[in-house]
Amino acid sequence: QKEVEQNSGPLSVPEGAIASLNCTYSDRGSQSFFWYRQYSGKSPELIMFIYSNGDKEDGRFTAQLNKASQYVSLLIRDSQPSDSATYLCAVRGGSSYKLIFGSGTRLLVRP
Amino acid sequence: GAGVSQSPSNKVTEKGKDVELRCDPISGHTALYWYRQSLGQGLEFLIYFQGNSAPDKSGLPSDRFSAERTGGSVSTLTIQRTQQEDSAVYLCASSADRGYVEAFFGQGTRLTVV
Numbered sequence: 545q546k547e548v549e550q551n552s553g554p555l556s557v558p559e560g561a562i563a564s565l566n567c568t569y570s571d572r573g574s575q576s577f578f579w580y581r582q583y584s585g586k587s588p589e590l591i592m593f594i595y596s597n598g599d600k601e602d603g604r605f606t607a608q609l610n611k612a613s614q615y616v617s618l619l620i621r622d623s624q625p626s627d628s629a630t631y632l633c634a635v636r637g638g639s640s641y642k643l644i645f646g647s648g649t650r651l652l653v654r655p
Numbered sequence: 656g657a658g659v660s661q662s663p664s665n666k667v668t669e670k671g672k673d674v675e676l677r678c679d680p681i682s683g684h685t686a687l688y689w690y691r692q693s694l695g696q697g698l699e700f701l702i703y704f705q706g707n708s709a710p711d712k713s714g715l716p717s718d719r720f721s722a723e724r725t726g727g728s729v730s731t732l733t734i735q736r737t738q739q740e741d742s743a744v745y746l747c748a749s750s751a752d753r754g755y756v757e758a759f760f761g762q763g764t765r766l767t768v769v
Contacts, residue, residue, distance in 0.1 A: 590759075641703075
């Protein structure tokens, strides 16, 4: 079992729709959770982080964390073609403070 | 510096040669990570440095790979006797401390082994 798992996609949504990206993790002691966006040929850049159960909103983005079920999700409202990228879930904490990434979900927003 | 700096940005080497990749983290950042990303794949963890603690080398794929961090700042990733499967983008990231802080990435070194 991978430490951090994501559906590779692609997830295709029409412009203006809500995109829902999911991530599960195996280390129950994990403490902080990050969503990074990576455009093709570029380095990852942080979208959001969350470390408490529940929802955290920032503009069009909402991160959701459920530690009991060991999953974290990212909702993108009013999706734009410019949101088309690979979204990487990253987890830190538990047995080590190293930052472990999932394999990413590719999002395509159709105009 | 203003951001994480990696050099070189591109490196083409012949199979069997050794290569060194350099990472200059953001000033004051105590944590430094190396990752490898093959084409179309996610980030594969290689090694993690935190302050003066012993590095977490659990992600290094073979004993041909090694890394050091001098003076708690600049890090060098060395790959000995390179193989074609080592071709990938090598990404370095740094963060301020443990815990609830993000890691900032450099632009990566694209390594091609021919």
